[in-house]
Amino acid sequence: MVILKRRASPDFTTGLADRVRALAEAVEACEGRVAAEPVAEARRVVKQVDQRLAFTGSITVVALAGATGSGKSSIFNGLSGTDLARVGVRRPTTSAPLAATWGDEPTEDLLDWLQVTRRHAVNAGGLLDGLVLLDLPDHDSTEISHRLQADRLVQLVDVLVWVVDPQKYADAVLHDEYLRPLAEHAPVMLVVLNQVDRLAEEDRNACLLDLRRLLDTEGLQQTPILPVSAETGEGIAELRDLIAVRVADKLAAARRLAADVTSAADRLASASGSGEVPKLSKRSVDTMNAAMAEAAGAPVVGEAVADAWRIRGRRATGWPVTAWLVKLKPDPLRRLHLDRLPVGRKGKPEQIDPTDVGRTSLPTRSGVQQARVDTALRNLAAEASANLTRGWSDAIRSAARSQESRLADALDRAVARTDLDVQRRRRWWQVIRVLQWLLLAAVAAGLLWLGAAFVLAYLQLPPLPTITWGRLPAPTVLLVGGVLAGLLVALASRVGIEVGARRRERAVRIELSRSVAGVTGQLIVQPVRGELERYERARGALALATDR
Numbered sequence: 001m002v003i004l005k006r007r008a009s010p011d012f013t014t015g016l017a018d019r020v021r022a023l024a025e026a027v028e029a030c031e032g033r034v035a036a037e038p039v040a041e042a043r044r045v046v047k048q049v050d051q052r053l054a055f056t057g058s059i060t061v062v063a064l065a066g067a068t069g070s071g072k073s074s075i076f077n078g079l080s081g082t083d084l085a086r087v088g089v090r091r092p093t094t095s096a097p098l099a100a101t102w103g104d105e106p107t108e109d110l111l112d113w114l115q116v117t118r119r120h121a122v123n124a125g126g127l128l129d130g131l132v133l134l135d136l137p138d139h140d141s142t143e144i145s146h147r148l149q150a151d152r153l154v155q156l157v158d159v160l161v162w163v164v165d166p167q168k169y170a171d172a173v174l175h176d177e178y179l180r181p182l183a184e185h186a187p188v189m190l191v192v193l194n195q196v197d198r199l200a201e202e203d204r205n206a207c208l209l210d211l212r213r214l215l216d217t218e219g220l221q222q223t224p225i226l227p228v229s230a231e232t233g234e235g236i237a238e239l240r241d242l243i244a245v246r247v248a249d250k251l252a253a254a255r256r257l258a259a260d261v262t263s264a265a266d267r268l269a270s271a272s273g274s275g276e277v278p279k280l281s282k283r284s285v286d287t288m289n290a291a292m293a294e295a296a297g298a299p300v301v302g303e304a305v306a307d308a309w310r311i312r313g314r315r316a317t318g319w320p321v322t323a324w325l326v327k328l329k330p331d332p333l334r335r336l337h338l339d340r341l342p343v344g345r346k347g348k349p350e351q352i353d354p355t356d357v358g359r360t361s362l363p364t365r366s367g368v369q370q371a372r373v374d375t376a377l378r379n380l381a382a383e384a385s386a387n388l389t390r391g392w393s394d395a396i397r398s399a400a401r402s403q404e405s406r407l408a409d410a411l412d413r414a415v416a417r418t419d420l421d422v423q424r425r426r427r428w429w430q431v432i433r434v435l436q437w438l439l440l441a442a443v444a445a446g447l448l449w450l451g452a453a454f455v456l457a458y459l460q461l462p463p464l465p466t467i468t469w470g471r472l473p474a475p476t477v478l479l480v481g482g483v484l485a486g487l488l489v490a491l492a493s494r495v496g497i498e499v500g501a502r503r504r505e506r507a508v509r510i511e512l513s514r515s516v517a518g519v520t521g522q523l524i525v526q527p528v529r530g531e532l533e534r535y536e537r538a539r540g541a542l543a544l545a546t547d548r
């Protein structure tokens with residue numbers, strides 16, 4: 001980080017550390033969601049920045065790169081005032097990189113990192129102090145190892161000097177595979193047109209113009225072109241001056257790394273996509289929950305609770321003579337194993353206890369229900385991945401289904417643990433029950449009375465005093481009235497019970513929906529939101545890293 005502390009804060013280095021951190025975060029977020037190649041490249045850049053910044057920023061590594069025979073080694077010798085580099089007629093000549101170092105700054109570790117073993121110190125104390133000049137092998141001969149070494153160092157050095165000659169300056173390999181992809185690095189590159197001594201004045205100008213035009217179309221407007229002849233020494237001093245400027249400002253390394261970060265972030269950003277972060281609407285979550293609730297048996301449970309309510313209500317409020325018959329009906333809740341559940345305890349599906357054995361005996365979901373669940377899940381995932389690239393939408397789809405194997409079981413447990421409040425009663429039932437027994441007592445009294453009158457008449461004993469209510473005899477009123485009133489009360493109560501049963505059914509459906517939403521929230525919505533947050537993180541980090 002030495003460079004960053006001492007930077008003169010020109011734009012390109014401003015926030016380099018932040019941008020690298022952002023790129024590292026983007027790499028982490030994009031892992032597995034974006035094509036492997038740009039992710040790997042961005043990771044390599046993050047590592048390279050860390051490694052290069054760990055070395056001193058006072059040293060500037062300049063490499064001479066280019067096709068075989070363009071004159072790299074000749075220029076290397078010209079710049080260093082030596083004949084260290086072998087210049088040959090037989091192609092290719094240079095097979096391993098060679099370094100010349102200027103100044104007293106230790107360069108051993110840096111050259112070790114660059115894996116350059118052939119090193120020579122040259123005259124110190126000049127404008128080039130702090131320069132490490134590399135003569136690279138060519139990138140275009142039949143020797144694969146040359147290209148591998150050249151490519152590796154092209155990625156690592158601070159300043160690239162591309163040496164071209166009048167015959168091959170427009171070479172497609174050089175332009176398509178190196179210069180164009182390095183457009184972001186235009187400010188840290190130079191192009192040298194060597195062997196100008198071989199050209200007549202007008203050819204030289206035409207050649208320079210054509211080369212300029214080529215570079216401009218490739219986005220390299222900021223890359224200077226220098227006509228040089230290693231043979232005559234023309235242009236070598238100017239080249240030395242251009243290099244000296246870059247050595248003096250000590251910012252070449254940071255500049256290069258900033259360009260690396262920008263282009264890696266750009267590539268990663270276009271691979272990751274620029275779609276807005278999709279929102280998960282309440283509507284699609286609700287639709288999915290409704291499908292899940294149905295598949296989990298919420299309607300069946302609701303009906304069972306209502307039926308159980310009716311049975312208990314009728315038993316409590318029915319005419320006592322016949323009400324016991326209701327007992328013969330099987331309890332619908334018991335049939336579904338919902339009767340022995342904790343009462344008065346709210347089910348908390350988000351804290352599903354794996355040791356809890358609460359299970360219902362609800363029928364397994366039907367094909368239609370399963371299809372509805374699948375459709376709802378698909379729609380949810382589609383909404384959550386709208387406008388996202390393939391990798392991200394795949395990740396969101398699999399996040400929606402990541403807990404699928406646990407889902408059916410978790411839903412059943414949630415239903416089983418939902419407080420159905422099956423013991424709930426109405427106070428009026430008790431009142432009616434008392435009333436029913438009083439009416440039955442009246443019936444019994446009437447019956448006894450009539451019985452007594454019948455026995456007395458049979459034995460020709462004097463009759464009981466005749467009491468009439470209205471114009472009807474009291475015992476008859478008690479008997480018939482009691483029966484009729486009991487039946488009427490039972491019938492009227494049924495209306496109240498029915499209203500209560502429907503209300504219970506609704507309440508249970510709501511309670512079950514809440515439980516189901518708890519489960520889907522944990523097993524579906526949360527993983528999908530997690531993935532969306534990850535995308536948002538990647539997007540934010542890439543925006544920071546690209547610095548656009």
Ligand SMILES: Nc1nc2c(ncn2[C@@H]2O[C@H](COP(=O)(O)OP(=O)(O)OP(=O)(O)O)[C@@H](O)[C@H]2O)c(=O)[nH]1
Pocket residue numbers: 066067068069070071072073074075086087088089091092093094095136137138194195196197198228229230231232
């Ligand atoms: N006329 C002329 N010849 C040159 C010039 N520069 C280099 N040469 C010749 O071109 C040939 C190749 O030069 P090198 O410096 O070995 O080229 P190189 O780019 O290092 O080649 P490799 O190491 O194979 O990649 C040699 O014969 C040089 O003498 C120049 O400016 N003018």
Ligand SMILES: [Mg+2]
Pocket residue numbers: 072073074086087093094135136
């Ligand atoms: Mg050479």
